[in-house]
Amino acid sequence: MQLQTTIHAKLMQQLSPQQIQHLGILQLSTVELMALIAEKSLENPLIDVQERPLEKPYDWLKSVAVKERRTSGLQPIEFITKNERTYDFLVEQIPLTCTELQYEILNYLIHSLDARLFLTTTMDDVMKKYEIDEESAQELIDIVRSFEPFGVASYNHRDFILRHIADDFHAPAFAALFVENEMEALAKKEFRMLQKYYKLTASQVHDIFLYIKSLPRTPSMSLEESSPYIIPDATVVKLDEHWIIEINDGQIPQISLNNTYVELLKNREDAYLQKCMRDYVTMVQGIDYRRKTMYAILDYFVDKQPLFFERGSEYLQPIGLKDVAEALEIHESTVSRAIRGKYIQTPFGQIACKKLFIKSVGNTSVHAIHTKITALITNENKEKPLSDQQIVSELLKNNIEISRRTVAKYREQLNIPSSKNR
Structure with a gap:
């Protein structure tokens, strides 16, 4: 065998360090971004941090946010540091638009969760106890099942895993089918039988097995654990027949340049201070990019899903990451980063941004x-x-x-x- 040297032309797109940092900031929630700013202010002498005034630029948005929290007399900083039991955390997610009876039933359903956050009551029990029809009972159960943490009010482990698969855009094609019908075969590692029956390759069956094995078996918190109050990253509210989107950056400290070090940088070349200046500019640009991307995505949903914001989740139309990415001319992974771990405040309470994307x-x-x-x-x-x-x-x-x-x-x-x- 003779070794040869050849030349190939290849076109590749590489992200700059600044772009990578922008994408890193994009996927941060409000609380995570606050922590990053605090950390960078300690590392970078050029960064000055100032707390924003408590008054938000739109007084009507502030009143809406306070009303929808079902809380009075608490300052924003208290919401950041306050820890609540998971029960209280779930009750906070009950929609404000529900009637007294619906509120009572939703409370009953939350009390009916076991330590794994699985639902221990049945639809028949709810119908008999509150004398409501099947459709109404199912609707209320679905409301609790939409709460965070993901998977709450699942009926059992199998249902919980199936919900995970249904929520995962990248789940293997046969994963749900295997969970429904072939868990025993997977436990026994009867891969050849599965391969032959479903006409899959050995690699495909093994990948499905590893994927299912990697999934959690219960929601990520129990009723005995504490959970931080969720600060919504944006608020969508109707004012004078128009939907208004407000990115909730009132809790995020303002950052500016330290004038003393800027004067030093002007008078002499200092490699360290120049690096600090680049880091400062990158952070400011990243925060601005995060804000604009989140706004663009929410603006798309307000335009495409008006009935959802008017009437609730049952009016959500199928929209995928690809649809939003194509409309905004950005990559799907950018959309995925922008909604990661973020919540919006709506007239029906808080909702995870990922819940806006539904399969069809x-x-x-x-x-x-x-x-x-x-x-x-x-x-x-x-x-x-x-x-x-x-x-x-x-x-x-x-x-x-x-x-x-x-x-x-x-x-x-x-x-x-x-x-x-x-």
Whole structure:
């Protein structure tokens, strides 16, 4: 074998150190950004930090935020340092628009969570206890299931894992199917059987196995743990028939240059101070980039999802990372970083930004299909319950084309028994 030297032309795009730092700042939540500024101010003598005045530029936004926190007499700094039990943390997420009865039922559901934050009551129990119909009970359970931490009010470990997979845009194609039907085979590592039955390669089956194995089995906090108060990163509120987006940077300290060191930098060349100046400029640009990107993403959602902000989560239309990225002419990973760990305050309470991105079947969101299945079963002839195949046929009349297996999966996620057991 003879070694040869060859030349290849290759076009590559590389991020500059400044761009990498901008993306790092972009993915920080408000609390994390505050911590970064405090850390950098200690490292960089050019950075002066000043606390912002408590008055926000829009008094009406301040009043809305205070009202929606269901709290009075607390200063912003108290919200940063205050620790609450997880129960209180969950109660804080109850929408302000609910009625007294709904508030009571939601409290009951939160009290019905075990130490793993799994739901121990059933929809039938809720219906009998409060004399409400199935659709109303399911709607309230869905509200609690939308709370943070992710996975709260799951029915069991299997349901919790399936919710994780449904929420993961990069989940392997057969992961949910394996969790539903093949957990025993995975436990026994019967990879060859799975490979043959599903016509997958050995590598694909192994990757699915490792992915499922890596998933958590319960939500990340228990009722005995404390959790910090979540500071929303943005507020969306309606004023005079117009939706207003306010990036909540009132808690973020203002940073400026230390004039003493700037004069030193003018009078002499100092490599260390020049580096500090570059770091300062990069941080200011990164914070501005974070603000503009978050605003652009929320502005897109306000434009595309007006019914969600008017009426609630059941009116969310399917939108993916790719849709937003294409509209804003940025990369999907940038959108993903911008929404990571961030929350917005809406007329219906706080919501994680990632909840704005929902999967769809065709042009219909999974949440909408859940609602339609629930409505079909609620209104069915109780003497002749609809089979999963009949539900498929009914959905097809509404131009929703899914398989019987998918209907069965969604029915189980809704904790609705099969037609034989109804």
